[in-house]
Amino acid sequence: MKRTSTTFKNFLVRKLFYVYCCSLALLFHQSTSAQQIPTQLKSSKILKNGFQIDPYVGFDFPTYDHDLPYIEHGSGPSFGLSVNYYWNWFGIGGEVDYIINRTRNTYPTDSIFDPSSAGYMTDFSLQKKNVSRLFYGIGPIFRYASPNDKLAVEFTGRGGMSIIKGGELTLEGTNSLLQPELLNYFSGYDLKNIWSAKADIKMKYFFNDYIGVNFGAYYMQHFNAHAIHDGLPYNAYYKPFEQGDNGRYQFAQKGAMVRENCCNHGIRSIGVYAGVALRLGKRIKPQQEEKVEECKTCDIFNLAITAKDQYTGELLPETDVLLTDITGAVVRTGKTNSFGVLVFNDIAPGNYKVSGKLFGTDLNTNTTAVDEYKPNQTLQKEILYTDRNFIIKGNAVVCNTQIPLSDVQVLLREVSRAAEKTTVSDAQGNFIFHLKENSAMQLYGKKQSYFSQIIDIDASNYDRDNTLFVKLEVCMEATDCDKAIRLQNIHYDLDKYFIREDAKTELNRLVQFMSDNPLVKVELSSHTDSRATHDYNQRLSQNRANAAKDYIVSKGIPAERIVAIGYGETKLLNRCADGVNCSEEDHQLNRRTEMKVICPDKQ
Structure with a gap:
């Protein structure tokens, strides 16, 4: 194979092996740490023992160490099946993999000049077979699964045997005298039960208790592989060389083929795959777990969390509470009730961290120690909200x-x-x-x-x-169209129509509404009470409506979106017409400024 390709593959192999070893060490650390969690807490986990079957398909990238010229064995598909049995974080299993690597000829066939026949070779004939590899092995499995057993990461080592066949290649060319000549030859493989090893990292996600998907990557090594020896050299070829810049080749020494016998060598590859994950056996249902764990004489331990504000002492309902163990694993979660309290019943005594969050803001944490828990009592702890906002x-x-x-x-x-x-x-x-x-x-x-x-x-x-x-x-x-909405606190000085400071707040509300609804047109109307003459009230209300419009336009609203109308005393809201004796409060009801959205068909 090409040197750059081999170097790249070697780099990938080293990196994959490094990640595998580090992950295996991390998983072993987590599994030993889990043994320190109280027994009662471990009994609440969801992971169950049992068989799993994982069929998968993928793609394999090989490296053949024979280093023979003009022969390459390249990438190809892979098919596999593994059957495993688990005891929570540990398991053992076996698998079978069938891999196909494509055989390629790289011997140059363009413009080969044969000095013995004084002509160019033509009519090349190539016969080749792909390499097939069948691996079967067994080994241990280490896994880490999420608390709900939906997602799992597995690290697997397998040792076993392989059957390797194929890879033979024959290239012939016809010279100018119409005589066939062997140009390149490789005998291929016919190996049975050679020692092999495989390591992989795999992830699984289960949609329910039985069916999921798996995907991962692997490294595989075959030891002491060798080609067929049938009396001929493993690899024989003429060594061509390039003559000048015309791109033509001729044999370096006609009639003397280079013959190489390849010693035992290794075959290794990396690959990726994806497939289906099937979980077998009947899982224990939650109610069955409770029945198994029921113990009428056992001690019961409870933990009550109260969320409070540090400064006011106010209890904090709807506070999210998180209880984690010394490894950071989540033990319990919940939300405080209307009294700011959350109780974790029937909890295993332990060294826990209590944290809380209220509307996105963290509360100060608290801790519990194993020796603080008393049988059949409730341990009280507080978490405080300390933010000054x-x-x-x-x-x-x-x-x-x-x-x-x-x-x-x-x-x-x-x-x-x-x-x-x-x-x-x-x-x-x-x-x-x-x-x-x-x-x-x-x-x-x-x-x-x-x-x-x-x-x-x-x-x-x-x-x-x-x-x-x-x-x-x-x-x-x-704001239904043609529905009048009263603008509050739009006051004017007696007989005046300029906009006072206390009226700007309400007019700014209308400015905001029109900015948020750029297609809306409104009618802005001003009304008076019945006192003074009709003509005077009409002029005064029109001037006030115009003044309100001018203010809104000064805030960037186009004038054509506002129709200012003064109605004077023509639209009284009560009985206080001319000649009717009314209180000041009744007259005040009629003195108003209104707005309404103009219906589209009236624009």
């Missing part, structure tokens, strides 16, 4: 109702700089944000066809030593 627990609802709004894009914007965070409300309209101390923020929601409230949040109004959760509600009103 507040937690906003919000809810998006339809205005004037308790109807939650899901899939609302909620934005929390920092007032002092252009930084914002976003989240989406869940099916109950709930959402969560973390709020820094002493920050000033604005919060609002985005949902198609909804007009959101904008909430100003000043974190300096809260004391972190007394408060963790900031609870608020975002009101969102449906």
Whole structure:
């Protein structure tokens, strides 16, 4: 084979063998560490003893060490079957592999000049057979499986015998005198029961208790392989040489073939494969495990975890709790109840680490020691939330109702700089944000066809030593076309129509709505009470509507998307018409600014 190809394969072989040895050592370390876990904890594992059958197909990349010129044995398909029996992390098994390596002739056949016949050789005849290798062996298996027994990694060593056949090659050419001449010859292999070894690394994933897939890589070595000796040399060939730059070849010495007898040598290869994994036997069901482990006289140990805020002492429901052993393996998981407590019942005493997470923020960890557990008692441990940020627990609802709004894009914007965070409300309209101390923020929601409230949040109004959760509600009103929505707190000075500072907050809400819905056109209307004359009220309301429109346009909204209308006293909301005696509160109800989305057919 070519030297570069051989060097590359040798490199792959060394790397694969190195990974295999390191992984085997790591697995042995994990298996011995597992023996230190309390017996009661080990009894809860899902791994079971039993047989597994793994048929697979793959591709093999060989290296033949004979180094004979003009002969190559290249890559080809492989087929295999392994049958294994496992005792949890250890097993033993046997396998059979059938591999085909393609035989290739590399002897040059272009423009070969034969001096004896004073002409070029023609009509070349090539006969060859591929090499077939049949390996069968047995050996140990070491494996590590996930707690649910779905995913497993296996390291396997096999020792056994092989049958190797084929690989013979004959190349003849016809000279200018129409005489056939042997150009290249290799006798091939006919080997039975030669010593061989194989090592591989394999991964399995099971879809259920019985069926899965496997895939992996291997290294295989055959020892003392030799070609057939039938009275002829193992390899015979004329040695051509290149003459000048014309690309023609002629024999170095006509009539004297180079004959090489190849000593015993090795054949090795690496390969990859994939296939099906079948698990045999009936697995113990969970209820059967409980029945087997039932012991009415056994001591019972319990562990209770309480999640609290360090500064306020507030109990923390919905805190995710993780219990791990000294190797980092997960022992139990759960979520605290409405009282901030999670109890792990019937747990094996051990040296455990308790960690927690609340809305993405880690709590301080705690530990338990074996000697802290007392029979038939509950060991109490706390984990503390120490983050100085507040937690906003919000809810998006339809205005004037308790109807939650899901899939609302909620934005929390920092007032002092252009930084914002976003989240989406869940099916109950709930959402969560973390709020820094002493920050000033604005919060609002985005949902198609909804007009959101904008909430100003000043974190300096809260004391972190007394408060963790900031609870608020975002009101969102449906913007059905031609439905009037009142803009709150749009006040004007008496007989004036310029926009006051206290009115800008509500108009900014309309600016945000129109920015979020760039195809929407709105009618912006102003209304007065019935006092003063009709004409005066009409002019005043039109001027106020125009002033509100001008403010919105100054914020970047195109003027053609806003229709400003002053209705004066023509659309009173109550009985307070001319001549009717009404209170100031009744008149105030009529003095208002409204917006409504213009229906598409009226645009």
